[in-house]
Amino acid sequence: MDNTGTPLDEEEKGEPTDIPGNKSAKTRERILDAAAFVFSRKGFSRTRLSDIAKVAEIKTGSIYYHFSSREELTAEVMARGVSYTYRTVMARLDELPEGTDNLTRLKTAIDVHLRCLIERSEYARANTKLNGQVPKHIQALHSSNEAKYGEVWRKLLRDAAANGQLRQDLNLSAIRMFILGAMSWSVEWYKPENGPAASVAHDFTEMILNGLIAPPPAT
Amino acid sequence: MDNTGTPLDEEEKGEPTDIPGNKSAKTRERILDAAAFVFSRKGFSRTRLSDIAKVAEIKTGSIYYHFSSREELTAEVMARGVSYTYRTVMARLDELPEGTDNLTRLKTAIDVHLRCLIERSEYARANTKLNGQVPKHIQALHSSNEAKYGEVWRKLLRDAAANGQLRQDLNLSAIRMFILGAMSWSVEWYKPENGPAASVAHDFTEMILNGLIAPPPAT
DNA sequence: GTCTATATATCGATAGAC
DNA sequence: GTCTATCGATATATAGAC
Numbered sequence A, B: 001m002d003n004t005g006t007p008l009d010e011e012e013k014g015e016p017t018d019i020p021g022n023k024s025a026k027t028r029e030r031i032l033d034a035a036a037f038v039f040s041r042k043g044f045s046r047t048r049l050s051d052i053a054k055v056a057e058i059k060t061g062s063i064y065y066h067f068s069s070r071e072e073l074t075a076e077v078m079a080r081g082v083s084y085t086y087r088t089v090m091a092r093l094d095e096l097p098e099g100t101d102n103l104t105r106l107k108t109a110i111d112v113h114l115r116c117l118i119e120r121s122e123y124a125r126a127n128t129k130l131n132g133q134v135p136k137h138i139q140a141l142h143s144s145n146e147a148k149y150g151e152v153w154r155k156l157l158r159d160a161a162a163n164g165q166l167r168q169d170l171n172l173s174a175i176r177m178f179i180l181g182a183m184s185w186s187v188e189w190y191k192p193e194n195g196p197a198a199s200v201a202h203d204f205t206e207m208i209l210n211g212l213i214a215p216p217p218a219t
Numbered sequence C: 001g002t003c004t005a006t007a008t009a010t011c012g013a014t015a016g017a018c
Numbered sequence D: 001g002t003c004t005a006t007c008g009a010t011a012t013a014t015a016g017a018c
Helices: A022-047 A047-057 A060-066 A070-095 A102-118 A122-130 A136-161 A172-184 A196-208 B023-042 B049-055 B059-068 B070-095 B101-119 B120-131 B136-162 B171-185 B197-210
Strands: none
Touching: A022 A047, A022 A060, A022 A070, A022 A122, A047 A060, A070 A102, A070 A122, A070 B136, A102 A122, A102 A136, A102 A172, A102 A196, A136 A172, A172 B171, A172 B197, A196 B023, A196 B171, B023 B070, B023 B120, B049 B059, B049 B171, B059 B197, B070 B101, B070 B120, B070 B136, B101 B120, B101 B136, B101 B171, B101 B197, B136 B171, B171 B197
């Protein structure tokens, strides 16, 4: 599976990964990875614990040694999904040179978020797909994470608008939902045959920022 | 509930709607309306036949007099959803004056599709939400409808591009998915508090066609 | 046609052997 | 820690009365 979970922080723990005693931790990871994989493809309802068990190469009942319920497992997959995307976006924004203009920051965030979904993380995909499908109490556990991440986008748009770099006649709330929604839907359709992630992301940022209409021919 | 199902054709059948003998048909409609209502809010997995029955003011078992299975009911809701959107979009395109340019046609289609979702049809909403959630054989039954509708969009974009009205540097397939995806996601977030449908649709078409960047100040 | 009552299947969850 | 076996809850679907 691809890299996920704890992406950028704590890369070094100083311990080898296979000392005796963390066989449990490794199985737990395998279950989570399998769950993210299956959830992102089948959604919540069509995913059986037996499907996850099969991918994780374990028997269904054994999952309960690591998780107290299907919902707890689901909640952790979702939490990892937002957390990963949040941290990856923030890290890339922090890498930008001091004084980078707000439009570039917005464009960067769009690029990174979309790439998290289409090429970087099963967890990000799973979380996007599961949002709106899971029972209310799971959604409730999760909504503060989503809200925190949503705030990043509110600020990105607000800052760019405050600079006068964005058109002033559009409602930023709706715009934010359209941008995030268009990216979210990529979970439903994107496959490698649709072209490299970089080119898909490029086309998307171009459309969002500059629109689809051809510029007047240079004379 | 709102108007749906058979929107534009066959408005007159020449029969009063309550002659004896079509009590059945009316109950069937009530069940379908209820199903569209519940599905569009809770999705496939969280929707119980008992939820639908409650909204339809009928007992759960009675549904089976009208539909042979939950899946048959689901499939009909989805079929009505695409069909409604397809016909509503086509009807509006046909109303445009002869010789209307392809960019205006594209813009019109976006406006109508989005309005179908946010203000016109529970069926359209339900279909959008259910896509990607339902079991494979339902999806399979349904995919030819979706493909046919997808072809409308392929053509709209292709025609506008052929005219030179669209930028030539973007992949139209990905662009199509982004546009439809952004609209689809409205099912997850749109509420009347987000403003009138007309204004949301306006902001969306503006972003898609002209982008978010502020035009240079007139001098 | 719609009801009540019930059969059947599925799946999440638990118990206990190893 | 992971297995097998099974329980129990839920919900689709059916049978039969009215």
